[in-house]
Amino acid sequence: MDESKPLKVRLTFLVILVGISLLFAAVVTDHWAVLSPKVENYNTTCEAAHFGLWRLCTKRIFMHNQDLKEKACGPISLPGEHNCSYFKHFTPGQSSEIFEVTTQKEYSISAAAIAIFSVGFAIIGTICVLLSFRKKRDYLLKPASMFYTFAGLCIIISVEVMRQSVKRMIDSEETLWIEYSYSWSFACACASFVLLFICGIALLLIALPRFPQNPWETCMDAEPEH
Numbered sequence: 098m099d100e101s102k103p104l105k106v107r108l109t110f111l112v113i114l115v116g117i118s119l120l121f122a123a124v125v126t127d128h129w130a131v132l133s134p135k136v137e138n139y140n141t142t143c144e145a146a147h148f149g150l151w152r153l154c155t156k157r158i159f160m161h162n163q164d165l166k167e168k169a170c171g172p173i174s175l176p177g178e179h180n181c182s183y184f185k186h187f188t189p190g191q192s193s194e195i196f197e198v199t200t201q202k203e204y205s206i207s208a209a210a211i212a213i214f215s216v217g218f219a220i221i222g223t224i225c226v227l228l229s230f231r232k233k234r235d236y237l238l239k240p241a242s243m244f245y246t247f248a249g250l251c252i253i254i255s256v257e258v259m260r261q262s263v264k265r266m267i268d269s270e271e272t273l274w275i276e277y278s279y280s281w282s283f284a285c286a287c288a289s290f291v292l293l294f295i296c297g298i299a300l301l302l303i304a305l306p307r308f309p310q311n312p313w314e315t316c317m318d319a320e321p322e323h
Contacts, residue, residue, distance in 0.1 A: 105303045106238065109296050110226055113245055116292030117219050120252055123286035124212050127152040127181065130263045130283065133276040149282055150209040150259075154181040204262035208255045212286075215251035218244045219293065226300075238304035242297045249294030256286050 123129075127149030134144065146155045222244030229237040260279075267277055 102303060106226075106229075106300070109300050109303060112292055113222075113226075113296045113300070116245075116249075116289045116296065117223065119285040119289035119292065120215060120219055120248065123252070123282050123289060124150060124216055126282040126285075127154055128280040128282040129259055129286075131278050131280050132263075132266075147280060150205070150212055150255075152181050156180075204258055204265070208258040208262065211251050211255040211258065215248045215255065218248035218251060222248065222297075235304065238300060242299075242301035242304060245293050245297030245300065247297075249290045249292075249297060252286050252293070253290040256283065256290070259283070 128147050129149045131147045132145065142157050144155050144157050146153060148154065222241040225237040225241035225244065229235055229241070263277055263279075
């Protein structure tokens with residue numbers, strides 16, 4: 098086996114761990130998108146919202162005259178009363194009236210389900226890599242690389258589903274919102290896709306047998322895998 102191969106595998110795995118950390122941060126937090134309603138009056142309280150795959154959080158913000166530059170509530174970083182609740186379709190019996198009409202239930206459930214698949218693929222890939230370290234079973238690196246690639250693809254699909262959900266929500270005639278933006282959880286999901294997808298492919302290339310380096314060297318003469 099190539100002497101530099103274990104080092105390459107470990108360096109690639111470290112980058113993959115960063116991608117997995119970003120993936121978990123994106124899945125468990127609720128800062129994928131921020132929504133702002135229109136504010137008609139000065140010196141009044143408005144309600145902005147941010148949400149993720151599972152929860153909706155609202156914040157009641159008191160808007161001063163100088164805050165109403167674009168007649169939208171926020172920014173959400175302003176101080177105010179904060180309240181979070183899980184989406185009604187995940188916790189039957191709990192209310193989420195603010196999203197009952199404007200959210201796309203099917204999109205939300207699909208994004209969450211696909212994200213769970215992404216987490217599952219990442220966990221299985223990590224188990225394969227750890228087993229290859231302990232028992233010197235390098236052949237496990239190949240399925241691990243595919244699992245990481247699938248994890249990256251799943252999370253970017255979840256991102257696109259969420260993006261379409263927000264777009265349809267804003268375009269709806271019954272919507273309360275006039276402004277939206279994507280927040281740091283959304284950025285974590287996109288970054289995890291880049292790291293998991295690229296490093297998954299890199300790990301596969303590292304795990305492949307060494308090809309002949311000279312014209313006269315045949316595959317049978319190449320150094321065998323251990």
